[in-house]
Amino acid sequence: MENNRVVGRIFDIQKFSTHDGPGIRTVVFLKGCILRCRWCCNPESQSYRIQELKTEKKNKVVGYDTTVGEVMQKVMQDMPYYRRSGGGMTLSGGEALCQTEFANALLKEAKAQGINTAVETTACLPFESMIAPHLPYLDTVLMDIKHTDSEKHERFTTMRNELILDNARRIAESGCRLIIRVPTIPTFNDTPEEIRSIARFAASLPGVEEIHLLPYHRLGYDKYIGLGREYTMGDVPPPTKEKMEELRLVAEREGLRAILGG
């Protein structure tokens, strides 16, 4: 099928993002994820189904089917901003690479138009069939390493981490620019030992120079209520600025440029 006619399911397109890769970017949020992280701030991204989200004002339908051509029309509206800032298009989710054909067609089309590309991925996918095909069309991969302890990873996300760690190495070895991100979650991975272990792993990956620590926040709380779901993080408060700075220094000591936030 011609690239532009490939259909996929998304739940949002956000323009003028400065936290999802270099420069000013348009972020396309694809629906569906493999993990179920307890702290997820986009619970409406997890299911592939089109859902209804109750809000104070009105009910909102989350998710719609669209074509690569329709998405690219919106992405290309901001070409002047990408050129000036070194920005482009980022695929996010959910897990953007779950919809392999759609993601691949979007990335190919963006590259054909000379647009810088990035993906935010869990990398919890079979490498050969669902990651490798995209790498020739990607300028930057932003991937999470949430924990180095597989059992704890599974307890908080429902999936073990062996495949993720293995894929991180394979992506790094492919030569694609890889940035490691760590959602920093109290009660899960916010001790100096845990961040040190993640940063040490990241620093061992060829070519990886940057690690981003993303502090836990509770902005997704209302969405859980709107979807009729329980918010399983309970009353856990976000980490303080001082705590995040302490963890940033721990990561930096492993030889990486450590950045707080996107």
Ligand code: SF4
């Ligand atoms: S990987 Fe991301 S989108 Fe998927 S459940 Fe976890 S936080 Fe949510």
